[in-house]
Amino acid sequence: MASNDLDTKLKKIFAEECSDFLTSLENQMRFLEDNIDDLDMLAPVINEVFRIVHSLKASAATLSYNNMTEFVHAFESVLTDAKDKKLKLNKEILATMFEAVNVMRDGFSDLISNEKDVGPLSDSEAFKKLLGLVEADKQQSPPSADKKTSPATVPSGEAYRYYQFIIRFDADLLSTGTDPLMFFREIEEYGDIVSITASTQAIPEIDQFDFEKLYISWELIVKTQEMPEEIMNIFMFVKSKSDIRYEDVTGRYLNNGTEKINVDKRLGDILIEKGKVSEEDVKRAASEQKKLGEILVEKKKVSKKDVDEALDAQKEARKLIPTTVRVDIKKLDSLVNLVGELVITESRLRTLSEEIADKKLQRLMHSKCEETSRIINDLQERIMSTRMVPADVVFSQFHRLVRDLSGKMNKNIRLVLTGQETELDKNIIEKINNPLTHLVRNAIDHGIENETERKDNGKNPQALIQLKAYQKEGAVFIEVTDDGKGLDRERIIQKGIERGLIQKDEMLTDDQIFALIMVPGFSTAKEVTDVSGRGVGLDVVKKAIGELHGQINIKTQKDVGTTFIIRLPLTLAIIEGLLFTVGKQKFVIPLLSVDETIRPKQQSIRTIEGKGEYMDVRGKPNTLIKLFEVFKIKDANEKPEESIVLNVTVDHKQYSFLVDDIIGKQQVVLKSLDDNYGNVEGFAGATILGDGSIAPIVEPGELVKLYKKTTIITHKKHINAQASN
Template sequence: MKIDEALQAFITESKELLDRMEEALLYIEQQPDDAETINAIFRAAHTIKGSAGIFGLNDIVAFTHVAENVLDDVRRGLIRFDGALANLFLAVGDHIHALVELIAKEQEPDETCTQRGAALTGRLEAVLQAAGHHANKVSLPAAPAATQNSAGAPSGAMVDTDNWHISLRFGRDTMREGFDPLSFVRFLTTLGEIMHLVTLTENVPTLSELDPDECHLGFEISFRSHADKATIEGAFDFVRDDSQIRILPPRSKISEYTDLIAALPESELRLGEILIRCGTLTRAELDAALDEQTVSGHEGRPVEPLGQMLIDRAQVHPAVVDAALVKQSRTRESTRQGDTNMLRVDATKLDHLIDLVGELIIAGAGAHLIARKHKIKDLTQATSAVSRLMEEVRDSALNLRMVQIAGTFNRFQRVVRDVSQELGKDIMLTISGAETELDKTVVEKLADPLTHLVRNAMDHGIESAERRAQAGKPVQGTVTLHAQHEAGQVVIEVSDDGGGLSKERILRKGIERGLVAPDAVLSDKDIYDLVFQPGFSTAEQVSNLSGRGVGMDVVKRSILALRGSIDLRSTEGVGTTVCIRLPLTLAIIDGFLLGVGKSSYVVPLSMVVECIEMSRQQADDKDWLDLRGEVLPLVRLRELYDIEGEPGRRQNVVVVKGGGKRVGLVVDQLMGELQTVIKPLGKVFQHVRGVGGFTILGNGAVALLLDVPNLVTQVAHQSEAGFQPGHFRARQTALQEAH
């Protein structure tokens, strides 16, 4: 049975809350007395518990209730949030996450999960017993003289009530999403006592127009409770985005009540109804006032306005009545004032939209080509205008899939904490550029490569405290995650301030494994690139985390699969940085079209440096070009892909840059820029070197998308074609001498 949308929303929201809880728990270790962070942890647990109760998920409710009791004692100062308690609650969060995952998979907890939950419950109850906790019962306060919200305020500036006032307007989709509005009211009774409730039905349409799946209800509630505002607000977290919820504490300021009156969404309300709904009057008090007004009229006494009568009877503060009169005298449009500019959209719908935009671009290019072929001026202009609009649609559609990398970066706070404890090292994670945006698909596929890089940096990069002290470094090591936009790409760096890599050791290992000739002359980059060879490792000891020579080659393959590049730079004794370059999106890019014989190829426009025409003398050279005194390796696409036919009289070189290196692609024609809709290769062609996908041109022909970083790597390591790094260095020296 498929999980319904409401339950799926609960699963998504719960995971987000657990992520926030984990971030707060990692922070609370450094600031154990931060009340705001403690409240954030409590709210997350409380919201998950309340939402789970709506769906009858008793396992989550029972377990979270015990955790909530501990957090409540922490908030009251009975328990201090030390490192041990943070460890416990990280395990609690993991267990709740496991329970949520089981719900997502429509599975029941197995014996292992049940035993883990029981063990954690026992540890939580032990914490409560140590703090002298007793079962908390809902006890209502006896009319406090004032609350913290009104401390120091003159009595005339407050409404004289000991009750909370809750104003609810549920969103129209509340019931359609699987929520019962009354379930939230019932949940309030677990926190206190509902003293008075007014149900608002003005927005309910006539029976002939009523949609049974839409919610038109609202409530004005007078509520007495010992709970704080955060706890009461937490009861409505699951519908907060689509509903209007306003909560006023006991003895709130007059200005807060007048603001509430002004914000009531109903278009026209009578004065008495307004005062009832803002909690300043009960229905009985209003009826008594109306009876007195009626008697006065019958007896011939001047009839006072209702507002003045209520003021004289000291039932309502004058300022509140004035605000109600102002509200009554005008008409306001009945619109929801909630945060309606945000919309949660299924990612598959966005993917479908991107596909449609891609097909539209292909169709538009075909129409423009036909218009130019037949030299129809008006049609050419029209298709050009359509192309410009399609570019805007493309950019807007792609922006919908762009997400910040912060979510991926922040999850490594927990990784660094746990791994540093396992290794017995003091390591801190610093994050910068977390607001950098890139395609959601790219972000999702980055998690595993980054995890390996971070763990590797901690295990082999950061030294022990003793070695760091001997080297004059701070005892605490640092791992840094940094992201930024650069030339149409996203650059992500994972760096550490550890001992760095030994070039001599890497080179020696490379020679031992036969990866490098004993007499080869390699640049620093070529030496560090050996680290990404399968099975390569310089670790002296194998640990649970790394050192078996498995992982860095997988990281590189993962990055290359995203049409990205990866390189490493290191300074011995100072630290190591791994730099990853990725395209902003994998769907639609600006490309540059090349022609070789009857074949067409596309390279990302952001990687094109320049285009030059080759002379006959230059065309005779097979493997390199003198480009303003620098050696430019050449890749002849005709030879690389065995394209039939003779090259044209004129050949062109497209200089492209990837992974910090430049190469020249020798082609017959330069066919200009175009919007490229990237389509993945089938399984049969996935292992073709130097090709990252294909696109369909306006004339229906297929053009291959060249994987520039992969081509650059081939050039750097293909000795049989004369591309030995030492050979290039010799060519470079010869050029310098010639000049």
């Protein structure tokens, strides 16, 4: 494998791992913050934070990102002192640690984007504070406490094991700039290397020797209290191209069999060590075709409680064994596309079966189609579930945003997350982050009052922002709620009139009024801040959610608060659509985009000079868009009273799409048109129907733009024709 290919693969793994590590780190740090006074609860959490930071350091060091490695090492030193109880955590120290986490997240983000080391971080305030904590601890600690006690140098009789590691690195490892001895230094932090043997058998003759190749392999015996999987994590970025394995060889190194080993044991071993049964009891029980625990209880060798305790110990020892594998998202996308093809093929087979003249054969074909459909649906659900990730992937990062901005704006705000386990398609998760960030920033800047103002209004001085996710009616809902001052209805109306968006005497519903804040450039902010209030943001939110085939609604009450409710499809690959016709051509529109369908009356349609045709819908004029005119379809029904209207909302305005007929609701596989046709105006893509025909998928916002464009062109032609006459 070429060195640059290996380097690229390492960096890809690095990017995936760092994101997970940083998310876990922030979650554990928040737990520390919430339980800072409970010392008994803190110990395992500090150990977990240390493990994550140590893994991040190893990741950076593997790719020779030395500046980042130096910074993370300083953080690790603070955690080492906290873990060894030489440094007592408090809110001030935690604040420094959070500051360090912020630097690490920004730094690792830069590393991933630029694929090169960050600039020196030793001059940063966070680095100086970390070093200050370590130096302060050294001055306060007695000399004997300076030396870190290795986990393997515990008194005899405590739990540890011996493992033999066989390590054969990829021959191109040196060309990536990686020092193989670095891994051995990392291993020493988990235990003692009892022996190390280098094998030189693979070294070729001098005329075939390549100085850039690594020919040496190693055998290590490691004495440790850690699970071997933890040590294997040291090699996470190189093990895919290397041969690295381990074997438990504790039996060779026990001191006359007297030392106790309490991890990674079989049930019988655990019970023997606890003195509950003899080795002979276990052998006799093992010869019977029953579970060992049941046999020993029946023979009254042990109590059920003894077995349960041993099983718990066994379960704890197995917790760290990995049960998942990483899969490239492109492979999952490919599987989703193939399932989509299966859906289309099954639909076509069902259509063809209708043409079979032999009724017996036709019934058999129908039965097999139903069976195939069930299998495809099950396959589709299972594959789609592999693409689903919990909302917490996005939600968890807002703790940092709220903490930073509330401190910056001198506001006391608590963030509450609900429904983090709710799953969304990975593509949606990636695209919903920015809209949610806009909403949270706006809530902090515009929605939440300062403590003094809240006290004066009889409210809790500590404000609340809640992010909530849940599934309902085949869709995912995300709510962003604040308990601030709510939207100012009258001020929004005033701004809308000033900008010519609404008429002074126009009767509008609350939904229509509050939707104005999502018009491009609309803002009621009295002053501009560097948090929000620049007149951009919420229109971007609406556009982004529209691109996800979603909807956003607003609920607000003065001095009580505001909730933004986002509705999203479960996946972008397969959507719920409404199938309709214009002439002989079939089209699909996302079901979430349609407010209602009605059959119009001739008297409800009127023409306004210079503005076009409108349709009266419960006293409100909707712009009427005749799809046969926009798409130039000649065989369509041009009589509105014999047609159907689809009412939709685009940028807070209502439109009525005139179509010939509605076929019905249908799940469709969304196919992009960009690769073959470029940007096709008016459409989000296309799908293949059961009869093999292609149905374009209408995107309401793009269709409105196309309508306005064609209307202007038609109007200009009309004016030119009049002028020539």
